[in-house]
Amino acid sequence: MVYMGPDPCAKCEEMLQPFLDRELSEDEYAIAEAHLDECGYCRKRYTFEETLRRYVRQAVVEEMPPELKQKLAALRTPL
Amino acid sequence: MSEAQPETDARGIAEDARARVRFEEEVLGLSDQVYRVARRLVSTREEAEDLVQETYARAFRSWRSYTPGTNLRAWLFRILTNLNIDRGRREQRSPSTQPLEEGDYFLYNRLEADGGSDDEARIVERLSQDEIVHALAEVPHDFRDVIVLVDIGDFTYQDAAQILDIPIGTVMSRLHRGRRILKKELAEASVGDSG
Numbered sequence: 001m002v003y004m005g006p007d008p009c010a011k012c013e014e015m016l017q018p019f020l021d022r023e024l025s026e027d028e029y030a031i032a033e034a035h036l037d038e039c040g041y042c043r044k045r046y047t048f049e050e051t052l053r054r055y056v057r058q059a060v061v062e063e064m065p066p067e068l069k070q071k072l073a074a075l076r077t078p079l
Numbered sequence: 080m081s082e083a084q085p086e087t088d089a090r091g092i093a094e095d096a097r098a099r100v101r102f103e104e105e106v107l108g109l110s111d112q113v114y115r116v117a118r119r120l121v122s123t124r125e126e127a128e129d130l131v132q133e134t135y136a137r138a139f140r141s142w143r144s145y146t147p148g149t150n151l152r153a154w155l156f157r158i159l160t161n162l163n164i165d166r167g168r169r170e171q172r173s174p175s176t177q178p179l180e181e182g183d184y185f186l187y188n189r190l191e192a193d194g195g196s197d198d199e200a201r202i203v204e205r206l207s208q209d210e211i212v213h214a215l216a217e218v219p220h221d222f223r224d225v226i227v228l229v230d231i232g233d234f235t236y237q238d239a240a241q242i243l244d245i246p247i248g249t250v251m252s253r254l255h256r257g258r259r260i261l262k263k264e265l266a267e268a269s270v271g272d273s274g
Contacts, residue, residue, distance in 0.1 A: 057230060
């Protein structure tokens, strides 16, 4: 078992973003995965984070008004 | 002077015009993405529309400064973010007020403590669209710019660094801190809801 310090869940919390962003080294990744395999508390929070990112993205996307597209096309250099 | 000169010039002009048309078409093809990002960099739809129009006017004007074969998206978004900074939106929050963020588990812990389902995939549905939009708008601009470029614009850290003209390490630290600030804002909004 890889040692994660006196508070493995706190260490795991610190690794959440770099883990999901694939920024961890192979060793760090293995350490986090080993902890997640046996810790339901952290696993839940990792799953939540992934869902949250998708959810936020969907919530904040607003499509462009069609009139704006026409205005942009009108800015083109006349041929 | 060769007699072929006027013909060569004419060919050059025609090629130039074709390159320009191609460039403008490619840039226009990115407009949905530009609007989506612009909309979250500013507060209102009107501001976003103005910003996008200014971006396109400048992009069309300065097309010669784009080097063909390099990253057109990054080039265009750099114009967008620079114009946004020039528009004086920097006044909205003093850079000296550094918001405090909580840890990455904070939002989940708050939602779970709030009662109801602890299903990690469903618990997120307690946040309304309005709450999310509002919470993102509350994130200070330096952090929000990076979140919007990476999480909504799908830019790599490398591209975001180039667009904002900051080191890649700064992109990563602002992104991580920004997401934690966003989660703290969301936690406050959702707890506020349940009274």
